[in-house]
Amino acid sequence: MSQHSQRKEEHLALAKKYFEIKANDFDRVQLMRPALPESYVNKSSITYELLGKKVHAPFYINAMTGGSAKSKEINRAIGKASRIGQIPFATGSSSILAKEKEQLASFYVARQENPDGLFFANVNPNTPAKIAREIVKELDADALQIHINAVQELAMPEGDRDFRWLDKLKAIRDIVDVPVIIKEVGFGFDQASIKLLKKNDFNLIDLGGAGGTNFAQIENARAKHPLPYLDELGLSTVKSAIFAKDAEINFFASGGVRNALDILKCLVLGAKSVGIANLFLQVYENSGENGLVEQVLRLEAELAGLFALFGINHVEEAKNIKYVLTSGLLQEVICLED
Template identity: 55%
Template sequence: MEKGYMSIRSERKEEHLKLAQMFFNKQKYNSFDQLHLLRPALPETNVDPTILTTEMFNKSVSAPFFINAMTGGSPKSKIVNQALGKVAAKEKIALALGSASILAKEDDQLDSFYVARSKNPDGILIVNVNPETPVKAIHKIIQELNADALQIHLNTVQEIAMPEGDRDFHWLDNIKEICNQVNIPIIIKEVGFGLDQNTIHILKNEGIQYFDIAGSGGTNFAQIENARNKNDVSYLEDIGLPTVISALMAKKEQVNFIVSGGVRNPLDILKGLTLSGQYIGISNVFLQEFNQNGIDGLENLIASWKKQLAALIAIYGKKDLASLPSIPKYYDLPLKTQINQLIR
């Protein structure tokens, strides 16, 4: 490939980064705002940051939240992933890379992903592919990045909104083939529109053990793709399943799940953990902190969030992560009505 030339796929990666920054709104209202936790005025606890340490895919991490999938496959994404790898190593938290499916056709883009592993050789690295990626390519990606887990993302709304997106969503057979031939943990992940209970149920019966619900309330890829589209598809922006509802669906199915989608602060992290999420994924908040304040700014933010999360756990009367789902919670009426209609 000629120096300075970018493929359509790489150009799209760059556009996504630019538009994610353009549409970023840290104060965006979402379902976490309709979930409330009951706090004891006399908690009889003390702040203990060591209780945040936990296990993830057989490795120790310093906190139950991590840097979730964002980017890879272009010059700008290489800079971002190198920084994220360095921050993940410094703060001892997991890092999920953006979709590496581009490597099935453009293996010269490997370095834009590998820079993260090179900066974080011993930490947890999760790779991400679309459900149509050939198994042979997935094996190569896992081997070259020494991945600890694999995310398979489901993004039908984004594909429909994308001018050049897929229009065939017969994905289950390939997901089953990947599951049968990949020997690291597999996570089924939405991309901001929420996993529904029936899909979780179907995939659980196929042997999938981990899910990242990625509900609505954060980055909206229909909005991002609409900005790239000659036709107005803004009507797609509001069809996502709220993060809290998707989490309750996953809990109902009794699966291991990650809560992501609109996590803006340590209180949202705590709320996600009280919903029985094992881990909490954060993407755009961390990306924009890096864009504004560099590596040092992102490291400081993550370190601060750890301290704040430990303090929140203490004031809610708990002394370990396992007990967080027992914190009493209540919902605003609109969300409660949706829960009553949807959770079976």
Template identity: 60%
Template sequence: MSKRSERKEEHLALAQMFFNKQKENSFDQMHLLRPTLPESKVDQASIRTSFLGKEVSAPFFIEAMTGGSEKSKKINRQLGSVAAKENIALALGSASILVKENEQLSSFTVAREQDPDGLLFANVNPLTPASDAAKIVQELQADALQIHLNVVQEAAMPEGERDFCWLNNMLEIRQAVTVPIIIKEVGFGFDQASLKKLKDAGFDLFDIGGMGGTNFAQIENSRNQYNLSYLSSLGLPTVITSLIAEKMQLDFFVSGGVRNPLDVLKGLALGGKLVGIANTFLQQLMQHDTEGLIEEIQEWKKELAILLAVFGKNDVNSLSSLKRYYDLPLKNQIDQII
């Protein structure tokens, strides 16, 4: 097994080791005002939505996780099967490994084989050569390409990148690919200045990836001979970085610490087009296999439809009109940052 593939499998094991479904995050300090008399009824069709011309059964998706090793090939096969059966979108983990190790291609294409018609996102790092990024999109038959920005992770990673001058190459990738580009954070959130820089450069779709879920600084620190645990606190909570994107009137996905259907509802209320879930679904898959994850997703759909009715709404696009309020610690942060 190559060093890159070995790292992929280490990440999976460490994500499982650090997983805590009850971990508190900024969603706990955000509240939605519920109408006592909603005058509504539960309708499973209320949570259906569409993106890039494809209709999906729910406004949440399986967020980018893995690819590039034998273990991740099995996981991506399972995730592709789940996405197909439940008609939800699927984002694959970083495929940049294919630039050096094309023999790992099947660990990514296996998802598309399982879900030939579904909504699928490829994923690369920002320094991936543009021609390789275009080839990856074509080989994976992806509907969109995520370019992930993971500065804090790279800083904590023993073999991490030390060149963070990424924008010019990202622009080259955009010129080379023919599908929409999604600029994605990996769990530390976007600040307003960076979003403005990206918007001014012509990027118009974002996956805000805020703090609150899997912490890749923590994961990489456990692989590092030096103690870089202080990097784990660098970043913006998911609610705050979502509010920044909403204020800038951007199109964005909400991800980072989504644990249950109420978190999904809050992400949609913040203005997210879709809401991404990674480790919560991954651990369900690891513990209960494909059928266990299918059952959980089906339950989330039922509960989300119930929540829409509880809040007096009959479609996901109307959720951004819900009145929100915040606990004082989060409100103080919002007032200082936004």
């Protein structure tokens, strides 16, 4: 097993070890619920079109893994669950394919399980543009996530130390023929970075806010000389969503999403869709492929129930739900604004 594949196996093991459902900024968003919603539970209310394809719910299985034997089986389950639930799905970073072509099957297995679904490939910003284009083609991807992860790289013993990525992001975007999603990995987006991306004609980001998987913590667990102070550098998904909405950039919300109510809150804040990763990973680890399928279908049913409870009949109507930010969250957001 290569060092790269070994690292992916370690990431999976540590993501399971450090998984914890805990309080986060979603708890400080209070939605205003109508006592008389005058509605009924209708599963079709959460069905809509995303990036040109019809999906059955406004959430997706976000990037987790690929590039090793264990990750191949996880991606197979992801593909199956997304097909049955008819939701979008993503594999983890496939940048390993630039040097290890033999790992292609560990990613493509997800596409094989769901040949017609909305599928996101994933690479790092240092992936040569032509290789990124080839990966998109080989995986038959509908969109490409490019993950930016400076905090993780600094914590990673073998990580990158050069974070001059903007020109590389543009080179990849300009050569691929699918939508590009600039994705954080658990540390969120600040206003200045969102504005910089928008200025350079990027129009879709995945917030990847703090509150869920903490890759600084994971890398510190692998490091001989850890940097524990990096663990707390992230901006929450809620704060990042407020910044993205103010900047008028299209965004997906991910990071710390625990349940159907968190999904709804992301939609209320303006998200086009909501990514979930570690929650699904834990379900797979504990209950296998069938458990993952059941979790996806359960979330769909619960979200349709919430739509009825709040009197909305379409995903776009979620942004009309009134809300307040509690426990000083508004003041924190104001202090962080440019």
